Amino acid sequence: MESVTGLLARWLHLVSSILVVGGAATLLLAGPSDRPTARRWEAWILRGCWTFVLVALASALIAVAAQAALLEGRAGAALEPAALARFLLQTQGGTVWLVRGGLLILLAAFLAVRLEVRDRTDWRAARGEVALLGLLALGLIAGASHAAAVEPGTAAAIAADVLHLAAAGVWVGGLAPLALLLHLASREAGADARPYAVLAARRFSRAALAVVLVLIASGSWNTWLQVGSVSALLGTPHGRLLVGKLAVFAAMLVLAVTNRRLIPRLSRAAEIGRPAMQRLGRLVIGEAALALVVMGLVAVMSVTPPARHAEPTWPLSFRYSLDNLVAAPDLKSQVLVGSQVAVLGLVAVVASWLLPWLRLAVAAVGVAVVVAGLAVAVPPLVSDAYPTTFQRPATPYHASSIADGRAIFTQRCAVCHGERGAGDGPAAASLNPRPPDLRAHHVALHTAGDIFWWITRGKPPMPAFGETLGADARWNVVNYVRALSAADAARLLGPTVQPDKAWLVAPDFNFAVGPTPPRALKDYRGRKIVLLVLYTLPASRPRLVQLAENQGLLGTLDVEIIAVPTDAAPDAIRRLGADPPLFFPVVTDGAREIVDTYRMFSPAPHAEFLIDRQGYLRAIAAASDDATRDPNLLVAEVQQLNTEKTPPPPPAEHVH
Amino acid sequence: MRAWKVVLLLNLALVLGVSWGYLWWGRQARTLQRDLAAARVAAATTGEREYHVTGVVRAGLEDLGLLVVTHGEIPGYMPAMTMGFRTASPKIVESVKVGDAVRFTLRGTPPNLAITAIEKTAP
Structure with a gap:
């Protein structure tokens, strides 16, 4: 974990980098002036920029040292030149710090040189250069941020982050300089700069509106990339920090709207204008103070793992799920009607803005209609939820996990749930409520995390297993229960491929042929169609010979045959004999788990599973099917897979 | 300026x-x-190269002097696959049976490699 010093340094660095950009941008917006107070303000801003560049450089040094210490895993490394050099020269983050440091040094040197800027062009060039170098140094932070780790689409993610940083620099960084100008002009001695201050505030306000829109757009895109779901937003540290940041940002927006309303009052008579100017100055300082909080949250977020890659702990006891409608289609009309009423109300609210009269009344009616519509539409969507509801299984959907889960299930669960999860165990009759059929369709509506929670905490009369089973063991049971449900659904699959319908994930497995290194089903993903053949000698021999004869043809169609003996004999290849020779992989190691898992999907002594390139189970043929007698039928199914125009996306590693 | x-x-x-x-x-x-x-x-x-490879015998084609083996990756030469290799002497084909786990030596100038020695690693 990042040290407090490192975090403070990051915060200070961000704040000073943003202030440099904001100072230069506000100067550019306000334009040159010959009023003494305005000149004084400009001198202050330039000196401030120079100071903040130095602060940014110093805090960068501390942040780099802290990061080197974190990388090396010991605090002492922060002061070792070798460790620092390793970090700076050999990591992308280090290179970005180096380049930004170079830009900041260049900027400090540029600010230290006194240039003659009486001419407008010269003035613009000189101030613009400060803004340009500052923006470059600030924007490059994106190159070492979470955005740089997004894949694919790294360039787009970095571009959005650069925009976000630049927009923050112009708006947030410009608040303090603007407040300073308003303060100077509102004093007795600063009366000469009042028209200039009003002009500056107006221009800043106009620019800020556009910049805030950029900030919101790029921020929304970043949120989609880094968080991506409500569960990640509410359930992870990174997501919750973002919620905090958004709350403070909303407060800033409220202040900004208030300030925008004050601006017309500035240009009235000097007597009225001055108090307004003072008030605006104070409010802008308030906005800037909130911005400091936002930047503190950003500094912490930048060292917190992105929400999308963290396991969320769901904070609420309910969730909304559209899947509820699949289970209960009669609720569909209720939800549809309710949502349409709500949309109608929303339209009324928006339309009320355009009305010349009765604005408030129409808006109130609209809000009431929205509430009523939601009250009808939302309740059917509510499901129970638990802290682990949105967690992904810690163990992948793999034959070895399913086999382990099956062993635990047989030992601890089958007495009530039944050997196959049908709810027909010997002890089931005495229970109230009776154990449900785990293979039923409604089980698929619960998330893997729901089932994990029930196994961990119990669901009376079911006892809790959190104390007696480790987390991985419980996830393995979840995978087994999911496989039970999937195997039940697999009855819908026949020996022919249903075009463009891929929905049943083939459990992954490891296998080895003789002493060769183990391979996995997943290795074929995106490359080949796999025909998994579970065979039993001697009945399967004619079919195996037939497959061997057609292996060349199937190979040209991108099919890999993997043969698995149902007796899981380690000398399977020898038993198949030398005549005729069979060259496709025959599993000699790992067969037991594959057979146990895939027999759930088809218990026949000879069964063939056609798995498409994305890893979905597409057809299952047993010995009794014609498909396992005529090789042309198999070729036809493979051709069907090869002509599918829209390959389905590969399934997730884990069940959901 | x-x-x-x-x-x-x-x-x-x-x-x-x-x-x-x-x-x-x-x-x-x-x-x-x-x-x-x-x-x-x-x-x-x-130059001449030598690889030591493990695998399992799938077929012996004595007439052609070929041994078909499912083997692991041969670093720098070939990924894991089932492949027929020439043998330096007919004895090599005779000495193993289908299903035997073996360790063998491939020698020659790629792609002209031949199995020069073979031993069973499991009974």
């Missing part, structure tokens, strides 16, 4: 510096890649 000229020169220098650095880095990377590719080709093609 006028300030805008100073700024223009500074930016020009910055752009030149960055592009020079980028080009230098790109050339360096290309040179390294070329060297690596050349070294790989040299390693793969020149």
